[in-house]
Amino acid sequence: MRLNKFISNNGSIARRTAEEYIRQGRVTINNMTVTDPAFNIIENKDKVRVDGELVKTSRKKVYIVLNKPRKVISGVSDDKHRTTVTDLIKSKEKIFPVGRLDYDTSGLILLTNDGEFANRLMHPRYKVEKTYRVKLSKPIEEKHKLLIQKGVRLGRKVTAPAYISFINPKDKRYINITIHEGMNRQVRKVFESFGYFVDKLERIKYGYLTLRGLASGQWRHLEPKEIQSLTKICKPEEK
Known part of the structure; x- marks a missing residue:
């Protein structure tokens, strides 16, 4: 191996x-x-x-979904001794987060000890969708919404098309945005490029998974059917 x-x-x-x-x-x-x-x-x-x-061979594969609070590190340790996502979970197996959420971002994050599972979910080839709930500093203009949905240049890269919907059409500060990439601080940078500050950011969906029944800081093991659904999303095509 x-x-x-x-x-x-x-x-x-x-x-x-x-x-x-x-x-x-x-x-x-x-x-x-x-x-x-x-x-x-x-x-x-x-x-x-x-x-x-x-490195010891893991006997049992663990799959967990956590509703990460703000001010928690998406990692297994922190040199500044801040709380990490693994500090919030009681697991006999060593686990790690699948990807990351910023320190000031809350919401859905997966943790596992299955490296192959994590690698496939994070690989850009499979385009696993993530949905974020956003509160902006001011109402978004329609022209900016359309540009973001087409793709925005961030440095040398152009983001893939995104999907934006309004939570409340009467208050266009509150939106949901769905992306399938994982650039560092991508959602914040996209809106900042048009002069909007992100006041609040929460990931509410990852693939088929939602925060159903999980308050901030709570977690649960994935059900077998949920693991199968995520695995199906990033299953290699048969030749």
Whole structure:
């Protein structure tokens, strides 16, 4: 098995993060540093360590949805000792967040110890939709709404088309926006590029999943049918 896949499947990090750690020289195999993410290991024989900690084979796959409060870090640790999403969840297995929500953004975030599952959900190839509820500093103009729906240039990249709907047509500060990309602070940057400040941002939907029944800070395990639905979204096409 490839080294990066083994770590993401059994460690508390996603595959992309595992690749970064490997290239940074933070991973050893049988006490020897390896910097090639594609290096093949022999499971149950080779001893893989990340930052000196042994990566143990996970026995049980865990899939959790959390309603993340604001002022919580989307990670497993924080050098400033702030609360992280994993601090809010009681799990015997090591888990990590699928993607991230900004420190000041609340809402739906998935956590798992299944690296392959997480990697597919985050991969741009599968275009998994995420919907955010937004409160803007002022009502959005129709011309800006149309431009955002077509795609906006952010630096060297142009965002993919988005879908915007009004929560209350009488108050156009409140909108829902659906995207399938995951650029850093994308929603905030898109609106800021047209002179709007995002007063409040909450992710309310991820694929088929919603925050049904979850108050801020609450979490639950995904039901088998929910896992199947998410897996189906990002299932490779048969050739």
